[in-house]
Amino acid sequence: MDAFFASVELLRYPQLKGLPVVIGGSRHSAEHEAQLLAQWGALEQIPVDAFPRLGRYVGRGVITTATYAARQFGVGSAMGMMKAARLCPQAILLPIDFVRYRQYSRAFKEVIVATAPVMEDRGIDEVYIDFTHVPGGQAEGGRVLAMQLQQAIFAATGLTCSVGVAPNKLLAKMASEFNKPQGVSVLQPQDLEAQIWPLPCRKINGIGPKAGAKLEALGIVSIGDLAQQPLAWLVQHFGKAYGAWLHAASHGLDDRPVVTESEPVSMSRETTFARDLHAHHDRAELTAIFTQLCERVADDLQRKGYAGRTIGVKLRYANFKSVTREITVDTFTQEAPAIRRVAGQCLKRVPLEQSIRLLGVRVGGLVHWDAAKQQAQGEVLGSGRKAGAKGDLWSLPLFD
Template identity: 80%
Template sequence: MSPTDLPRRIAHLDMDAFFASVELLRYPQLQGLPVVIGGSRHTPEHEQALLERWGALAAIPVEAFARLGGYVGRGVITTATYPARQFGVGSAMGMMKAARLCPQAILLPIDFARYRQFSRAFKQVILSIAPVMEDRGVDEVYIDFTEVPGGQDEGGRVLAARIQAAIRAETGLTCSVGVAPNKLLAKMASEFEKPHGISIVQPQDLATRIWPLPCRKINGIGPKAGARLEQLGIQRIGELAACSLPWLVQHFGKSYGAWLHAVSHGLDDRPVVTHSEPVSMSRETTFERDLHVREDKAELGAIFTRLCERVAEDLQRKGYAGRTVGVKLRYANFKSVTREVTVEHYTQDAATIRRIAGQCLKRVPLAQSIRLLGVRVGSLVHWDAQTHQADGPPLPGARRPAGGSADPLSLPLF
């Protein structure tokens, strides 16, 4: 059989409770306990203080760690260990709610620098074995097994086990792998045997392993679509697969209806993309307390300026510029609003981004208190650091915001 005749085998690899697992390498005495990551940020100063007191991080008594039950604030959980998840605690959950569910959980601060370090390490291990890899974030990737030695053996299990063992040896971390004919099924399969599992799905397994699952298990069926399907009496993927294409198009539109029909039958021809360009970069922050324009104008202004500066720093560091600038607000009632404007010339300059974003902000209702503020730059192209020029032409018909002659950072926020 020539390589082109090989059946397609795509893997989805997901690190197990990634942030929490990295922390357990630092604090092995917390293994097997409910642990939550979130709230404050880890600092070298805090770690140094712990070392001075206890001599080694692994020597800190379990009873000396902070508990989730004592948390007061508005933070959200980044991740939790599997023992904590048994209490209903999960990622993106408000920490006050989680504290009611599992007050005895140990609370650790977030250390993104350390997580990125381990993320790079496990991905390098994968690339050394299977070079066709799509990076999907800090803790998950897709891998094309099709032509890699061992990628066809036992449906991909042999290669998946080899990668698991290599990651464990290099980083001390575990991962779960799903291998299937495409990315859609592989992602679903990677959840079947967590943690540290391998799940193989073949085309003939669709009826027995995929169709009994809830529709929401399909990546791309969100809360609204899931609720609409339930209203129509459809809860399982098999029930969705039994629906005709015309019926789905009638209820969900031509594009989404056709997509639902395809994915319910396990069809997905998306390639594993080894390199992709970002379409936007953004920074946002959730406040410790709700802020109001009237009482907290100076504080909001400082935060807004810093967000613009951080987006500009990201663009400059990664070599991009953009011409669409937008803002995002979430009010105290959790309703969100966005505004954006596209300008004539590309930019990666903080002052320019601040000025344009400020014009967007003037179009946002500001009667309510605000809990989140964000700034986004889109329509990205590569930026030539030598000539300070973008690699694309000005956008025909683009609008230039008013107020360009004023000092951008001295403009009123609202």
């Protein structure tokens, strides 16, 4: 989807189309929207000058997404909002509304599976589609079907998307970025040398910052440079598995199937604080936030029907260094008291001398709750009851 979160917001505020808009910072609330409606009568009637500007933002949030007009100023996803404010102070700042984004996500995916049911869900705004056996799917190398899907999605949601058509997932992902927004790019194997090899290595999904830097240090800048390296040389420098994958990827080879069903391996919740918090001076506040994170992870597990037995914490200090700790227990759980108890034990293994800017809680090793229920019944970690009342677990000392 094209600038998905921002595009959904432009449906709500059409007067902002064509303007630099940034999504991030606070969360959308129904109360605030009600106040706007009471003041202006309709959201689309709010004057552009009445919207908050990014240049006035003070805080430590990060940008979730930005319109293409904002991106022209160098503003992008995951950028700190204070930095973005220096690049584009005139950008309009809107809060995040994940409830609304999930609604539109489900809507555009329902349109796709109605035509091409072999669909792999890759998150809130992206999918892979295997249209090998879709009637008419091969017309013009897939371009006809791609355009039909674009039109159907727009008719159902008012949103645009960009489509990459290729023989495999690796190349389709790359092609989907060629002609944004609202583009269709068809990439055939014979196009590899002309369209893929001139691109930087980082354009391959799976080559991250560290591998990219190492490749550049070795004199490999483009995908074409990478493709010229012998397999043995890549294995020597990057290891057997990753070296072999780099060799295959540079030649456009990818045999991964489109997976229509997948299971989550973990669920987590984390938050970045408005100011750095210290374990000693801000103990009560940190403890309250920590408890809330455990409750939110437990709610996610219960709502989606999973349980886990690897529980961990994540901290990011004021100097941006991060640390994680985790403990694997014998019994699966989806209960907040049990998660908090084990996560609290993880905290005791983390240095707490520095101020903290981010705190997170994670539960991994997930299984379906129905499969784990019998094992969890009557266990301390399964329900939290044998250890005493809920308050007993909640009162464990933290950040001391």
